[in-house]
Amino acid sequence: MHNPSRSVCSNQEDLHPDLMTLLQRHRQHPFRKPISSHTHDAFARFFFEHKGDRRSFILDSGCGVGWSTRNLAALYPDHLVLGIDKSAVRLDKAVKNTQPAETNVLFIRADLVDFWRLLLLHGVSISRHYLLYPNPWPKKKDVMKRFHAHPVFFELLQISPHLELRSNWELYAREFAWAVNFATGRQFQVETFRPQEPISPFEKKYCRSGQALYRLAIDLT
Numbered sequence: 001m002h003n004p005s006r007s008v009c010s011n012q013e014d015l016h017p018d019l020m021t022l023l024q025r026h027r028q029h030p031f032r033k034p035i036s037s038h039t040h041d042a043f044a045r046f047f048f049e050h051k052g053d054r055r056s057f058i059l060d061s062g063c064g065v066g067w068s069t070r071n072l073a074a075l076y077p078d079h080l081v082l083g084i085d086k087s088a089v090r091l092d093k094a095v096k097n098t099q100p101a102e103t104n105v106l107f108i109r110a111d112l113v114d115f116w117r118l119l120l121l122h123g124v125s126i127s128r129h130y131l132l133y134p135n136p137w138p139k140k141k142d143v144m145k146r147f148h149a150h151p152v153f154f155e156l157l158q159i160s161p162h163l164e165l166r167s168n169w170e171l172y173a174r175e176f177a178w179a180v181n182f183a184t185g186r187q188f189q190v191e192t193f194r195p196q197e198p199i200s201p202f203e204k205k206y207c208r209s210g211q212a213l214y215r216l217a218i219d220l221t
């Protein structure tokens, strides 16, 4: 993982020249990679235990140690906030830090790319989706690892009508906005912001080191 106290260093200066071609290809060829068994099992447990849950769901994708998940849960007390991450070590910390009174938080170890597809396949409705400081993959050659150039992107946009992306790399947020426009015809602006209270560990580190932060709030209702 990149060092969050340093600003992003990339050999790319503007939108990636292959972004449109990649998105055209992803639109024509739906993503068919088989779902990993561990994510399938994790989703099945969640679905079985919560299919009758009357609360709306919020997704904190790539929640790391779960601080943002718990902050979102405090902000939306009548929702169930799902913190998803692939790292068992970070999720162990998340669970340990969560107090018994925090009853609207659930941590799930899963691969996002598979979990997102399972949510769609099973018609699970997500009222808000947060993508906070995803790994930027700043090297030009790694463009397809960025979520907006990944084959799962069209499905990612269908999970929730409200998606909020935050990044310390302006180009990532601008590319994401461009890809949303390509996929939906809708235009959303990247804004610079400075939170009064950081929501996640990465946000806190970036604020401390004086970096600019970028937010893209997408409303597809």
Ligand SMILES: C[S@@+](CC[C@H](N)C(=O)[O-])C[C@H]1O[C@@H](n2cnc3c(N)ncnc32)[C@H](O)[C@@H]1O
Residues within 6 Å of the ligand: 001, 061, 062, 063, 064, 065, 068, 084, 085, 086, 087, 090, 110, 111, 112, 113, 132, 133, 134, 135, 200, 201, 202, 203
């Ligand atoms: C840069 S960290 C940001 C953590 C947190 N959102 C924050 O703002 O402090 C990115 C997180 O996304 C997780 N992640 C990256 N790709 C993932 C994937 N395909 N599935 C699940 N988690 C993933 C990593 O394990 C890591 O915890």
